[in-house]
Amino acid sequence: MSAGSTLVTGIGxxxxxxxxxxxxxxxxxxxxLVVEDGRVAWVGPAAxxxxxxxxxxxxxxCVLPGFVDSHxxxxxxxxxxAEFAARMAGERYDxxxxxxxxxxxxxxxxDELRALLAGRVAEMRAQGTTTVEVKSGYGLTVVDExxxxxxxxxxxxxxxYLGAHVVPEEMRADRSAYVDLVTGEMLxxxxxxxxxxxxxxxxxxPHAFTGEESHAVLVAGRDAGLGLRVxxxxxxxxxxxxxxxxLGAASVDHCTYLSTADVDALVDSAGTTTATLLPGVEFSTRxxxxxxxxxxxxxxxxxxxxxxxxxxxxxxSMPFVVALAVREMGMTPxxxxxxxxxxxxxxxxxxxIGRVEVGARADLAVLDAPNHLHLSYRAGVPLARVLEV
Ligand code: NIG
Ligand code: FE
Numbered sequence: 001m002s003a004g005s006t007l008v009t010g011i012g013x014x015x016x017x018x019x020x021x022x023x024x025x026x027x028x029x030x031x032x033l034v035v036e037d038g039r040v041a042w043v044g045p046a047a048x049x050x051x052x053x054x055x056x057x058x059x060x061x062c063v064l065p066g067f068v069d070s071h072x073x074x075x076x077x078x079x080x081x082a083e084f085a086a087r088m089a090g091e092r093y094d095x096x097x098x099x100x101x102x103x104x105x106x107x108x109x110x111d112e113l114r115a116l117l118a119g120r121v122a123e124m125r126a127q128g129t130t131t132v133e134v135k136s137g138y139g140l141t142v143v144d145e146x147x148x149x150x151x152x153x154x155x156x157x158x159x160x161y162l163g164a165h166v167v168p169e170e171m172r173a174d175r176s177a178y179v180d181l182v183t184g185e186m187l188x189x190x191x192x193x194x195x196x197x198x199x200x201x202x203x204x205x206p207h208a209f210t211g212e213e214s215h216a217v218l219v220a221g222r223d224a225g226l227g228l229r230v231x232x233x234x235x236x237x238x239x240x241x242x243x244x245x246x247l248g249a250a251s252v253d254h255c256t257y258l259s260t261a262d263v264d265a266l267v268d269s270a271g272t273t274t275a276t277l278l279p280g281v282e283f284s285t286r287x288x289x290x291x292x293x294x295x296x297x298x299x300x301x302x303x304x305x306x307x308x309x310x311x312x313x314x315x316x317s318m319p320f321v322v323a324l325a326v327r328e329m330g331m332t333p334x335x336x337x338x339x340x341x342x343x344x345x346x347x348x349x350x351x352x353i354g355r356v357e358v359g360a361r362a363d364l365a366v367l368d369a370p371n372h373l374h375l376s377y378r379a380g381v382p383l384a385r386v387l388e389v
Contacts, residue, residue, distance in 0.1 A: 005036040006389045007052035008063065012370040015064035016043065016356040017342040023334025024342065025372070026355075033063075035362040035389045043358060056389055062371050064337060066130025066363040066386055067318035068344030068354045070158070071229075071253050071276055071305035074120045075113060075148040076138040078104025080310045084284060093285045094235065095200065095207040097311045098138070098166045105138040105148070114151055120308065121155045124316045128365035128384030131344070131353050133305075135198055137162030142186045149193035158348055160229060161194035163187070164217040166207040179213050183220035196250070197221025198229040201243060204236035211239030218247050227349065233257045234281070245269045251276045251303065251347040255290045266300040274301040274347040277339070279324035280313035292329035303343030304336060323379035333373050362389055 009032045018026035032049040034042035083097045134156050136148035145163050152159045163182040171178040201214035218228050232240015234254035241262040244252035253276040282289045295302050308316045325336040345354025352361050364387040
């Protein structure tokens with residue numbers, strides 16, 4: 001190996017997420033890997049590892065791909081902990097609290113928002129996340145949405161325009177004028193700063209968007225060159241999943257309420273549309289968990305993400321999400337790790353991350369544990385961190 005290469009050795013268990021074996025986790029023992037120029041250059045039995053410029057000995061720990069958190073809302077100010085407490089006391093979530101974050105975010109200065117965002121990204125990285133998608137959606141004016149996306153672009157290339165988060169208070173009387181803004185002037189200003197467009201498609205909420213409105217938002221975004229993502233079927237059965245599949249969206253997220261036809265549509269999309277499950281939301285809203293087993297057993301593409309946001313789940317922790325998926329959604333520990341890495345990559349249409357294979361980015365996480373079972377076995381213990389190589 002050339003100068004600058006690093007041999008990672010002493011790996012107790014290597015979780016490659018290469019699609020083979022139990023849950024697709026591709027678990028290897030007695031393996032080592034070499035990193036060169038930020039990419040995985042070699043993976044194989046430790047006994048035949050090539051020499052490298054430097055050696056990192058992880059002393060028996062588990063190494064896995066860094067988590068790919070494909071759904072997060074990190075550009076916001078303000079505090080909604082009282083709303084969480086009210087929910088724990090029995091109140092239902094309907095998206096109404098988003099307006100509180102919109103007010104606080106609009107009032108915050110750029111430096112304050114930038115610092116809040118950086119703190120949240122650092123918190124994620126400290127728990128093993130190496131890629132995060134970041135949405136706008138707490139600005140809801142042209143300037144505030146552009147500002148959110150500019151800031152998001154400082155920390156990730158996975159930026160998502162979510163002008164269609166809710167209809168803001170000042171436009172409540174004229175929903176169609178807001179949809180026109182989101183699909184017109186606001187989109188034109190935001191598209192240069194975004195990779196994706198998203199919409200909160202939820203006819204069950206008076207604040208979010210109908211199937212017809214969501215269709216208009218997604219088609220306009222697609223015409224502006226953006227990839228498609230959908231918040232769908234979170235609060236009840238609805239058109240979100242079908243719409244996402246019909247338009248070839250990369251991901252439909254939440255999927256808390258799924259009909260058989262919804263599962264069929266996801267399976268028929270043959271991996272084009274990933275079902276991204278966000279169990280931290282069910283935890284924090286006392287909702288039923290999505291039927292992950294129905295999706296996996298039918299052969300749908302499934303991802304896990306945090307949905308870190310001030311309303312429905314203010315947790316940045318992918319290990320917490322993995323533990324919930326295993327405990328509450330019947331996913332095996334291997335399936336959960338794959339969904340939180342390779343699944344997230346699929347939901348972002350990325351094949352350079354979410355797996356430990358030659359040619360992939362060397363975005364790696366390491367656990368203070370001998371194997372990946374410990375992620376859910378030792379829930380709440382800070383085992384995961386990014387492996388700096
Ligand atoms: O993904 N449901 C829509 N948006 C977020 C929640 C946003 C909020 O309540 O602030 C979600 O759950
Ligand atoms: Fe969300």
